[in-house]
Amino acid sequence: MPAPQPPVTPDRPAHQDGLPAAPESPDSTTARAKGRPRSAAADRAILDATREALAELGWGGLTMGHVATRAKVAKTTLYRRWPSKNELVVDAVASLFDELVMPDLGSLRADIEAVVSQFAALLARPETQAALLALFAEGTRDPQLRRRIREAIVDPQKRLVRQGRAAAQARGELAPDCDETAACEEVDIIFDTIAGTVEHRVLVSGEPITAEWTRRFTTLLLGPFPSLVP
Amino acid sequence: MPAPQPPVTPDRPAHQDGLPAAPESPDSTTARAKGRPRSAAADRAILDATREALAELGWGGLTMGHVATRAKVAKTTLYRRWPSKNELVVDAVASLFDELVMPDLGSLRADIEAVVSQFAALLARPETQAALLALFAEGTRDPQLRRRIREAIVDPQKRLVRQGRAAAQARGELAPDCDETAACEEVDIIFDTIAGTVEHRVLVSGEPITAEWTRRFTTLLLGPFPSLVP
DNA sequence: CTGCTTTCGCTACGACTCGTAGCGTAACTG
DNA sequence: CAGTTACGCTACGAGTCGTAGCGAAAGCAG
Secondary structure: OOOOOOOOOOOOOOOOOOOOOOOOOOOOOOOOOOOOOOOHHHHHHHHHHHHHHHHHHHHHHOOHHHHHHHOOOOHHHHHHHOOOHHHHHHHHHHHHHHHOOOOOOOOHHHHHHHHHHHHHHHHHOHHHHHHHHHHHHHHOOOHHHHHHHHHHHHHHHHHHHHHHHHHHHHHOOOOOOOOHHHHHHHHHHHHHHHHHHHHHHHHHHOOOOOHHHHHHHHHHHOOOOHHHOO | OOOOOOOOOOOOOOOOOOOOOOOOOOOOOOOOOOOOOOOHHHHHHHHHHHHHHHHHHHHHHOOHHHHHHHOOOOHHHHHHHOOOHHHHHHHHHHHHHHHOOOOOOOOHHHHHHHHHHHHHHHHHOHHHHHHHHHHHHHHOOOHHHHHHHHHHHHHHHHHHHHHHHHHHHHHOOOOOOOOHHHHHHHHHHHHHHHHHHHHHHHHHHOOOOOHHHHHHHHHHHOOOOHHHOO
């Protein structure tokens, strides 16, 4: 790989933000493009092809040429939208994490177990397995990529922890926050623990997440609150 | 990358085990080689060059050609010893984890905090950062590589958890094991939690491991044993 | 010392990927 | 209609990969 070029885009100022802005909302505030609009169908085809190729070939086998061929798109079209494989995969994988939701099942334990199960199911998918750790690895070298990963993938999950906490506080299971920053740090620590542990179990140890394991792990998480451990 | 070739080695039956067997124990059970012995100095030079290049260029920038040049060794010599970049990096990085030790400071809390600090320091090093997640990522696709990673890197750390548990049981802080398999599963879950959480904090969230964070995290781990939380 | 065996460094090779440039054409706007 | 932009296609130089072939060097048995 050559040096990480500054995000120069020959055709357009590049999307630079989250998902590529598909020109489908004509009355949006975005300046109406003048020439031929970018094909939204091509965007979808590219992202789908990326996910499929990721599941089949893995991160190392994924090639911009492959994606272009599979999406029935010229390689140059690919590079007009995404400057590198990393950014492409972030966008292709980010949407997979949208399926994670906080259920509010009536107890903190049940909520945690449900989220862990959802996350485990997501990590069991081949596309996710092939992409997630490789993206994280690239992120350790490229701060800008890490920022994109945080915004597109990590932070949306942190929201789940906050929702679960809030629900538990509304139920009276948890004491309401006294210090704002302390609450923030607690959210961070809980999040890193859940995400890191499940990822390590599935992707590194390579062992499945069973209901029994989820029960034990949740018990560990609830340790500081013995009243919630039946 | 082409298909993951079976480990064919043209010159010798390949090392196939842990570290390359340096021919330094003449009365070992290994059949005494007849021809010119492999240079042990070359092995050390290659592994050192790999760690240096890893710290400078990262995983993606690491090239077999670079390593060979930096180690003042022909590229063919590299391929005679390690069939691919993955295996090379496993051996180059594995020794870094030897510095992790279980201190036995007199209390379970102190022991845990010490190990977490050591692990955090290890993860702060550029070689480790560049290699660990990338290796894990490749391991999700190549079961054989995953086995090598487990044997060379992951399992030695699991030993720390067992030692810490044993010490705490000897001190009377923890109840002795009743069920063998349950104890094993508990070791697994503790290990995945510590390793996964610290890795996620450092490598994904990209935030440092402070003494305060370590204290909070240890408190979370000790949650099920409130008597140990001062 | 002389053969035998194995590794060494070196060069070269075909296959592949990368990211870019140039071109003519297609699509949409005013 | 003209103007603007995206599109598909082809081609390119640079770089990496893993292997093959060669002569030379290093160790060991006789």
